[in-house]
Amino acid sequence: MTTSYIPGFGNHVATEAVPGALPIGRNSPQRPAYGLYAEQLSGTAFTAPRHENRRSWLYRLRPTAEHPPYEPYDGAPGFAPGTSDSPLPPNRLRWDPAPMTPPGTDWIDGMTTMLANRDPADLEGVAVHVYACNRSMDRVFVDADGELVFLPQLGRLAILTELGRIDIAPGQIALVPRGVRFRVELPDGEAAGYVAENHGSLFRLPDLGPIGANGLGNPRDFETPVAWFEDRDEPTQVVQKFLGSLWTMTLDHSPLDVVAWHGNLAPWRYDLSHFNTINTVSFDHPDPSIFTLLTSPSDVPGRANADLVLFPPRWMVAEDTFRPPWFHRNVMSEAMGLITGAYDAKAEGFQPGGLSLHNLMAGHGPDLASWQGASNAELKPHRIEGTMAFMVESCWPYRPTTHALSHAQLDYDAVWKDFPKAKLPL
Numbered sequence: 001m002t003t004s005y006i007p008g009f010g011n012h013v014a015t016e017a018v019p020g021a022l023p024i025g026r027n028s029p030q031r032p033a034y035g036l037y038a039e040q041l042s043g044t045a046f047t048a049p050r051h052e053n054r055r056s057w058l059y060r061l062r063p064t065a066e067h068p069p070y071e072p073y074d075g076a077p078g079f080a081p082g083t084s085d086s087p088l089p090p091n092r093l094r095w096d097p098a099p100m101t102p103p104g105t106d107w108i109d110g111m112t113t114m115l116a117n118r119d120p121a122d123l124e125g126v127a128v129h130v131y132a133c134n135r136s137m138d139r140v141f142v143d144a145d146g147e148l149v150f151l152p153q154l155g156r157l158a159i160l161t162e163l164g165r166i167d168i169a170p171g172q173i174a175l176v177p178r179g180v181r182f183r184v185e186l187p188d189g190e191a192a193g194y195v196a197e198n199h200g201s202l203f204r205l206p207d208l209g210p211i212g213a214n215g216l217g218n219p220r221d222f223e224t225p226v227a228w229f230e231d232r233d234e235p236t237q238v239v240q241k242f243l244g245s246l247w248t249m250t251l252d253h254s255p256l257d258v259v260a261w262h263g264n265l266a267p268w269r270y271d272l273s274h275f276n277t278i279n280t281v282s283f284d285h286p287d288p289s290i291f292t293l294l295t296s297p298s299d300v301p302g303r304a305n306a307d308l309v310l311f312p313p314r315w316m317v318a319e320d321t322f323r324p325p326w327f328h329r330n331v332m333s334e335a336m337g338l339i340t341g342a343y344d345a346k347a348e349g350f351q352p353g354g355l356s357l358h359n360l361m362a363g364h365g366p367d368l369a370s371w372q373g374a375s376n377a378e379l380k381p382h383r384i385e386g387t388m389a390f391m392v393e394s395c396w397p398y399r400p401t402t403h404a405l406s407h408a409q410l411d412y413d414a415v416w417k418d419f420p421k422a423k424l425p426l
């Protein structure tokens, strides 16, 4: 099945899968067409300023309100278990890619939460999960705790949401808004990757300041699917993440039954190859904020609840410059993943599908081999090819889950061992 998409970020969209399903000139007519149920889905408070206000109106076969009570869901042992309560050592941590899960594991049960900060009930913070799965879902998931950004590393995903169907492959990403129900199908039979869960203010495109009106992630490259629905009167399990725990109930129909919708709260996909990477053409390695695709602001101006930052293929031309990321300590906390290729600050040990954490004030930067290579490299124009790393940078220090703490690489610190001491003039 091919899907049509509407280009643009945060636009007001109107789309109907059945002609005449969308009311004209009002949101909530006395009797919507065909006996559909009108429902508003809010992404921001009703009273949010207009330029930040996000909501959509959905026209569906049955109201979402019609459902039995939720009960605890006892599957998905690695998904949302809470983070470790023990005092967290200020160590740098890195993880190898997660192994493939046993046959018959769908996306829900294949999710492993690695890092989280803040309580989802604070409506702030971000969590980083990895997934490995080999079975298409025959049930539906919904996250009340935040919007989800899917970053596939292996295998395509078909994400069938209430508001439309999204197809992505590694190199593309997708976002599903908080509260939107969806099913993940696996066209390749297996899939692995990352999910960033944003509990805070909605991801938006960053301001561009002196960059001007164009650049980085351009709005038209975000694609929102047109309305799509299924009319399936079959028992359908719904699993919901709510305040950090998983809950379930079963409907007698598929809730992916939105025949038409309009509004500006919607899922989208984005091809990372469209990112307009900006970098120096003179000297020095700029701060990585230059690579921001999306930002979720906190209440403190300029201090992000979460930034989604990309490290794409690009030309390195800086003169008299140590070109890879410098040594640094950061008041922001850095979770990094690698979708493909190698990362220019880590010669080895950071594999596609792996993850690293450089928390609040952790000293980090190029490993010894990268430092040696870049310190001695001939500074001719050089293209970093075939790579795509990303960072979820947050003002809130991350806490790993107990699983993450017990599965970290044992000797990550050794990548920064044996740097030669500087020699001062005698």
Ligand SMILES: O=C(O)Cc1cc(O)ccc1O
Residues within 6 Å of the ligand: 285, 286, 287, 288, 324, 325, 326, 328, 330, 334, 345, 358, 364, 365, 391
């Ligand atoms: O630590 C990292 O590898 C991420 C990073 C990249 C960069 O180009 C500059 C700073 C930074 O934290």
Ligand SMILES: [Fe+2]
Residues within 6 Å of the ligand: 328, 330, 334, 358, 364, 365
């Ligand atoms: Fe860093």
